[in-house]
Amino acid sequence: MPKTKWTTCGKGLHDLTDPANVFPKANGERQCRPCRAAAQKAAAQKAAKERAEREGRTWRPRATIEGQDCELESCDLPRHRRYCSTHEKRFQTHGDPYEDVPIGPKHGRQKSLAERRAEIQAEK
Structure with a gap:
C-alpha cells in the first residue's frame, strides 16, 4: 500500500x-512543530503535577494575568506577577529585570546579562 x-x-x-x-x-x-510544542508542554505539566502529588504538595499551573502585559514598556508579553516570566526570572536572580537587554534565543552559549547590557550601551 503506498x-x-x-x-x-x-x-x-x-x-x-x-x-x-x-x-x-x-x-x-511527521508532526508539525506547533502541535509538537503543545504536546511537550502538556507532558511537562502532567509530569510536574504527578511529581507534586508524589511529594504530597498541591500543584497549580502558572497563571497569567488576563489582559495585562509585562510592566516594562519595552515588553508586551503577558505577565505573571509584575513582569513576564523572563523578566520576573531576571529580577529574582539579579535584582534587576534588565529592561534594556532584549529577550534573546535560549540556545548556544549566552553572554551574561551584564555583558549584553555593556555591549548595547557601547553601541549607542
Whole structure:
C-alpha cells in the first residue's frame, strides 16, 4: 500500500508542506512543530503535577494575568506577577529585570546579562 502524502497535521490545523514547520519523528512520521510544542508542554505539566502529588504538595499551573502585559514598556508579553516570566526570572536572580537587554534565543552559549547590557550601551 503506498504511503499517503499528508499536507496538514493530524489535527488539520497546520501546513506540513513547509519543511520549516515539520518535525520528523523517530518512527518516520511527521508532526508539525506547533502541535509538537503543545504536546511537550502538556507532558511537562502532567509530569510536574504527578511529581507534586508524589511529594504530597498541591500543584497549580502558572497563571497569567488576563489582559495585562509585562510592566516594562519595552515588553508586551503577558505577565505573571509584575513582569513576564523572563523578566520576573531576571529580577529574582539579579535584582534587576534588565529592561534594556532584549529577550534573546535560549540556545548556544549566552553572554551574561551584564555583558549584553555593556555591549548595547557601547553601541549607542
